[in-house]
Amino acid sequence: MAEKYPVLEGAEPFYFEGNKVGILISHGFTGSTQSMRPLGEAYAKAGYTVCGPRLNGHGTHYEEMETTTYADWIASIEEGYQWLKERCDTIFVTGLSMGGTLTLYLAEKYPDIKGIIVINAAIEIPDMEAVQHANVRFLDAIGSDIKNPNVKELAYEKTPVKSVREIVKLMEIVKNKLSQITCPVLIFVSEEDHVVPPGNSQIIYDQVSSPVKKMIELKNSYHVATLDYDQDVIIDETLVFIDKALK
Structure with a gap:
């Protein structure tokens, strides 16, 4: 039977x-894996084993996303974690926005993770908290907050209100357990971000218990920094961070 919503071209999961x-x-x-693929390719080129799962309900149609919960998104990322566990001795996790939230979640749950890299990670978004009980089914898109006018993110053109309620729940769960994180942490934060308030990164930095933690400000990117002008900064600094953590 054909899928009701096929995976969009460019939104497929990737493995190296x-x-x-x-x-x-x-x-x-x-969003979709398209926002993270350049990072995945760069890390694979550096010799690492890479897994970029497509989160449940993403990369297809916003009506499908509406049927999923934060537990489904966690399940997608844990599946990727298990895939890597079968192949690797050491695991690092990185994520953008809610991907950063999921990265923090994994670090809270699995202390064997060697280090994490979060990019404009979300743990509290007052705008979302305000609209989560809106009496409509869909809100405007939040994707493609990119400074570079020549780049577009592959993301949904509408945001299901039900999904907003799910991410609000996820952020609260993760925020309450930040002190459980002890592995090395690298935090990237865009100076100007129209989706996640940059102050989220400072809260993460302050509340994790990691003895090794570093925050890098991205001066020339908006929210989707992985596709923006600072993409190379993220790649280069991440490779340095991983190299140090492995020593």
Whole structure:
């Protein structure tokens, strides 16, 4: 039977087999793997084993997303984690936006994770909290907040209100357990972000218990920094961070 909503071109999951160090990569809310693929390819080129799952309900149609919960999104990222566990001795996790939220979630749950890299991670978005009980089914799109006018994110053109309620729940769960994170943490934060308030990154930095933590400000990117002008900064600094953590 044909899928009701096929996976959009460019939104497919990606996997690269490399050495015994694995990097799990998570895209964000209403987005797709397209936003993270350049990072995945760069890390694979550096020799790492890379897994970029497509989060349940993402990369197809916003009506399908509406039927999923935050538990489904966690399940998608945990499946990727297990895929890497079967192949690698050491695992790092990185994510953008809600992908950063899921990255934090994994670090809270699995202390064996070697280090995490979060990019404009979300743990509280007052705008979303305000609209989660809106008496409509869909809101405007939140995707493609990119400074570079020549780049577009592959993301949904509408945001299901039901899904907003789910991410609000997920953010609250993750925020309450930040102190459980002890692995090395690298935080990227865009100075100007129209989706996740940059202050989220400071809260994460302050509340994790990691002895090794670093925050890098991205001066030339909006929310989807992985596709924006600072893409190379994220890739280069992440590779340095991983290299240090492995020593």
